[in-house]
Amino acid sequence: MKLSTEQTLALAIALSHFTSKASAWSPTNGYAPGNVSCPSTDVNFIRNATGLSSEESDWLALRNEQTQPALKKFMERANFTDFDIDDFFDEIQTNITIGLSFSGGGYRAMLNGAGQLSALDERTVNATEHGLGGLFQSSTYLAGLSGGNWLTGSMALNNWSTIDELANNKNGVWDIDHSIFNSGGLNIFSTLGRFHDIDEAIDAKKEAGYNTSITDIWGRALSYQFFGSDFDGYAPLTFSSIKEGEAFQNASVPFPISVADGRAPGTKVISGNSTIFEFNPFEMGTWDKSVHAFTDLEYLGTHVTNGKPDNSDVCVRGFDNAGFVMGTSSSLFNQFLLQLNSTSLGSTLKSILNHYLSDLDKDQDDIAVYAPNPFFKAEYAASTDVADSEYLYLVDGGEDLQNIPIAPFIQPERDVDVIFAFDNSADTDDYLPDGASVVATYERQFGIINSDASFPYVPDTNTFLAHNLTTKPTFFGCYASNLTELSRVPPLVVYVPNVPYTTWSNTSTFKMTYDSDEKRKIIQNGFEVSSRYNLTIDSEWRKCVSCAIMQRSLEALNETQPDECKSCFDEYCWDGSVYEGDKNFTTSVNYTQTNAETNSQAGVPDRSNITDESASSASSASSTASASASSRAKNNAGSNFVIGETTIYLMIAGLVAGFASIV
Helix, strand or coil: CCCCHHHHHHHHHHHCCCCCCHHHCCCCCCCCCEEECCCCCCCCCEEECCCCCHHHHHHHHHHHHHHHHHHHHHHHCCCCCCCCHHHHHHHCCCCCCEEEEECCCHHHHHHHHHHHHHCCCCCCCCHHHHCCCCHHHHCCEEEECCHHHHHHHHHHHCCCCCHHHHHCCCCCCCCCCCCHHHCCCCCHHHHHHHHHHHHHHHHHHHHCCCCCCHHHHHHHHHHHHHHCCHHHHHCCCEHHHHHHCHHHHCCCCCEEEEEEEECCCCCCCCCCCCCEEEECCCEEEECCCCCCEEEEHHHCCCCEECCEECCCCCEEECCCEHHHHHHHCCCCHHHHHHHHHHCCCCHHHHHHHHHHHHHHHHCCCCCEEECCCCCCCCCCCCCHHHHCCCCEEEEECCCCCCCCCCHHHCCCCCCCCEEEEEECCCCCCCCCCCCHHHHHHHHHCCCCCCCCCCCCCCCCHHHHHHCCCCCCCEEECCCHHHCCCCCCCCCEEEEEECCCCCCCCCCCCCCCCCCHHHHHHHHHHHHHHHCHHHHCCCCCHHHHHHHHHHHHHHHHHCCCCCHHHHHHHHHHECCCCCCCCCCCCCCCCCCCCCCHHHHCCCCCCCCCCCCCCCCCCHHHHHHHHCCCCCHHHCCCCCCCCCCCHHHHHHHHHHHHHHHHCCC
């Protein structure tokens, strides 16, 4: 859609909410990329992944000036009695680097993650008193994958709004009362109008000479929910525009990263050896040896050979559309195809969906197509699969089972001390995590495609469930002295799984709508997950988190761990034991049994029901904190892929018919 002069001016004013510079969005003022002059005649957009980019390094210098005072303030609130915080910060030789990772899992992951993050943000009401407020301000990096990226991306691209501001936005942001497949609800004309606008936007990209796929539709549709409905869901907004925002330029917020997987041409299965790509405000690329290169994100879409523009007079901007990048990290359509037979849809609908989705998969239209390939003939690539292809194919970042985006934080170049891994995956039958993501990340470091990454030892998923490691936070890699057989000392990992405290937060990945009440309750439950139920389950939780954060620095100083930290590590560190019995436990919901005696009863919780009516706020935390229940006990808990037939038909009519018109 071509904008008038008045509309263009209005768009520029509106986009100033997202960024401070109009140069950050597409030069076409729409979804399609556009030609621009190259930065210089001898520019080369790719670099070898042998270190951080100069832009990231410069930004880190600014960020460190803010994170260390914020971290000191956070740790002072832990009220240590046998440890001097001032002396510690005077002695440490390097800045402490914290990474926050939020898993995929559709809207379940976005909403649970929102609550978990809100408990870390001192801007959230009561987060400082009853949570881990200030930890967000102390963190250097913030990564999201799939639904987790919907959280981190929409936060970053909405001028770093608070979770409360996003959840209560009046301009359509995080309005998920209606599915993106049926945005108008009962107003079918509104829904058809939305698909018409999306169709026009993608037509414009195709007419500009770019390949399109169903991920373009997915990303465009998501944009309306993440950025609002004005200006066709802020169609010109780019992911690289994050770097133009005042908060990011001042380094007053963490460095955001989105993660996606590479998929080799002609294949369907994503393996643990798939190349992991990251998008950050400056670059996209990978640390993996298969490509081992990064490219300037702002100039994606430019025809290059080994990073040099084929025409030094013509470059491209606007390809890194914000919705397209976030859609790339969450290309769930492979999952529709893979999980369709296990859903509760009728056989007729399954047949219809199988027909259309299978056709899309055969045509490789179910993935995100990055063409021209920014790494075409890249000299740094160890594999020709990507370097010799004119196309780069990317998919949902969790399809290699690494559903928590940890990879960016275990690269030695970033020197991260501690990772907070928030796991909102649906690994079990009741849509709760079983540790599969961290197991996959641990195993990947020994594969053929590994970078120089290192990750601490973790047990198998049976042990996660049997030993109740998914019912409370668990620390991995607590002592560097026990990690000497790894390639290098990895960051300490604080694993924080989704646990239903006051509402059933274990919804299906394919639940596409949440009313305001559902949204509020899941966000609140996420707060309680991060805060150990408002610090009522463990009043020393803030102190234990502080111990995890400073552990690598204490080891570097060769200082003795404070007794208070030893007690924390006794409580939260994985002790190295592995469950070798039969997998005969029945549920993964058993979240209040924490001591060794009750852990022996793991997987056999009592069956008392949690109901939304009896769920309490922080004031009555003690009564609810003692309840355990199977998520099967409530009719709507963790329900299978249930979408109304009207929505299914609209999805088919809108997505398939609409897609057929642009390919």
